[in-house]
Amino acid sequence: MTTFADLGLSPKVLDAVEAAGYTIPTPIQAGAIPHALQRKDVLGIAQTGTGKTASFVLPMLTLLEQGRARARMPRTLILEPTRELAAQVEENFVKYGKNHRLNVALLIGGVSFDDQLRKLERGADVLIATPGRLLDHFERGKLLLTGVDILVIDEADRMLDMGFIPDIERICKLIPFTRQTLFFSATMPPEITKLTEQFLHAPVRVEVAKAATTAKTVEQQLVKSGKKDWEKRAKLRDLIRAEEDGLKNAIIFCNRKKDVSELFRSLVKHEFDAGALHGDMDQRARTTMLANFKDGKLKILVASDVAARGLDIPDVSHVFNFDVPIHSEDYVHRIGRTGRAGRSGKAFTLVTPSDVKHLASIEKLIGEDINWYDGDLTTLPVSEETDEAPRRGRNARGKSESKRKPRNEGRERERPQSEIDIIAAAERAKETGEQPVIEEKPARKTAEKPQKAAIKAENEQRRARPAAPQEQPRRERDRDHRRDRGDNEPSPVGFGDEIPAFMLIDTKI
DNA sequence: AAAAAAC
Structure with missing residues (x-):
């Protein structure tokens, strides 16, 4: 040899x-x-x-x-x-x-x-x-x-x-x-x-052998989810909790940078030990987040596809796809972050009705059907929880949360699109190769519109000017997440009550 | 439907 x-x-x-x-x-x-x-x-x-x-x-x-x-x-x-x-x-x-x-x-x-x-x-x-x-x-x-x-x-x-x-x-x-x-x-x-x-x-x-086939050491599963962001976040939290036992650390992939910071902040608010990584972040924060994740100081890393390929983190136990990747090769790269060096790993992908088309192309690429998660997350006590932070009276910064009305109460009962429909449609899509048809009500756009327009305008502004110092995560916090946050500011988990220095100082020292 | 990369 x-x-x-x-x-x-x-x-x-x-x-x-x-x-x-x-x-x-x-x-x-x-x-x-x-x-x-x-x-x-x-x-x-x-x-x-x-x-x-x-x-x-x-x-x-x-x-x-x-x-x-x-x-x-x-x-x-x-x-x-x-x-x-x-x-x-x-x-x-x-x-x-x-x-x-x-x-x-x-x-x-x-x-x-x-x-x-x-x-x-x-x-x-x-x-x-x-x-x-x-x-x-x-x-x-x-x-x-x-x-x-x-x-x-x-x-x-x-x-x-x-x-x-x-x-x-x-x-x-x-x-x-x-x-x-x-x-x-x-x-x-x-x-x-x-x-x-x-x-x-x-x-x-x-x-050397093409790895369009996914590692045998990665156990892959699909998880049905409603299509709304808050539904996906709630489903993801349930899933992380259900997997808690074997979960050493995890990377959660989102398709968009905006969703990375949104999900990151939501998870922090829900007291998960989470960090974020995407290309609009200050380089210092990127480096620190990655280093902390590699060192095991950070359990969960929410990331864009900047982290999908090549990053050498030998010990990732779980990969979660918050979004189904648009390009099927990215799926292979993402789940390749786990199950490395002969270790076993688990990869979960949240699937909403509008994702089945991309799911079909992923399954075609990897040449196998991915199993649907058979655990019943709805039986977990936590699934009755709303998207609001756990109401413990006080958060890390000591502000009372009791004044806030739990806006999302009862939302969980409004079940997402029939989950059985998702599976059936996905299977039809695979057989026929055609785009699956699931009846979907057009999203109602009312009060949200001006807000969205404002966000868009702000985004364009941001793009036009050079990257603001201290971009992430503090600045993004104030943008478009009023629905998901109370008037409390989450403090980055993993650092206790202290805001780490890299988040407070200007890029150029 | 996105992300990444120079200031």
């Missing part, structure tokens, strides 16, 4: 790999590392979670042992689609580069330029970047890419989805063609193939 020692890595690297507890390389590592060490271009087709990162980090470390970096002339460049992934790659260099003395610089948006400039000045052996900030530095003349010997393009198909390809093309053209290129993508759509033809030289193709 192949071991890391057989791949041609240097003793320093092998020592660090061993110290990290690994002896057997994954297929992508075994396939890519020997070629990378021979300075060949590599086209790696692999999903995240296959050990892809180490398949370029380890050979790079070995190759970097020869030579030194010069100021403003990084020796290697790694491009990542999101800030979190870039940071994660940096952590890998720290872990496996513990026997090396390499300068690693992380160039991502949302944080100050100064540290990044200092590291560039000092000479970076490894530059890890998201495209926007990299080009920003370049345009300011702080960076020369003519000294780059190794270029890594990671998650290329995701870069495509995100519209980064023009940036990638531009960056590729700034780097001498004598470089070595390591290129990774989970899928190979035509645009990506074109890119590899343009920028790779006689690449060695390393392909």
